[in-house]
Amino acid sequence: MVRRRRQAGYSLMEVLVALSVFCAFLAVLFILTAEMRGWDKRLPMNYARHPQVASVIARMRKDVTDAHMPNYQTPYLPEHKEFTMDEKVLILRTLVNGGERTIVWDFRETGVVTRYEYIGTLRTQWNARGVPPEFSSGVDIDAVDMTGRLYGVRLRAKDAKGMLAIDQIFQPRAHQ
């Protein structure tokens, strides 16, 4: 009886053929996703999908829209208590029943946006935690001249790539 020798493993040609089929598959994948990767680089981060950022913007918009002082007084303050208005701090005031309400938006701390509200001696605080660090570092608050009307607030924020991701103008509601 003749015994056939069993050959384990694969020949070089079999391995090369399998590798070439696999590489062809990867090349097709790479080509198909090239356009997708191009767009990922071209578009800034979509902060609107981030719940904390979206809630900060919504609340800030409401605060600016509702800001109202009588006799054509500006609702913006250059400073209040330990805060000074700059590109990361916004200070607003508005007349409410019971006196004057002052709101301070503080973007200085990385990852946290804080809103302080002062009415008389009372102070309340609202924090938006988990804000993207690049949002905190890239945010910029500026005044907007609305051509003879009350100044508006322009909130801009850049993403980690330095691209402008948020550019929103808020302005106080028109009043006498």
Added chain:
Amino acid sequence: MRRDERGFSLMEVLAAFLVLTVVITVSFTAFLERNNRLRQASEITLAYQALANEAEYIRRMPYDALVATTVFTSGTEVLAPLAPFGTATGIELIKPGVKQVTLTVRWKNGAREAKLVVMRADTGGSPLW
């Protein structure tokens, strides 16, 4: 003595490849479509930021100063990723003293478009500010 049969027949291998190809194609198509939708959502977010900013200016402009133009006063830096893009402000007199302002942003050679409409009434030069 029975012959020991091991391995797969050609038909079995071909059938397996066919099933694998169908699964991969379907999954990949869904993946690409999802990314396409996300990209479109990001583009729309950028476009509506520019439209909302321009609407804030439109709300404050004197009624008689509202004219059709192709330039946004509020700036279009946020639209840079959509370049080349075009902006337009259309004015339509709905009835005496009321203008409909249509703000438009177009990109992808006009294939994509976002619009915002603002109604303005002539308040006779109100002292509101």
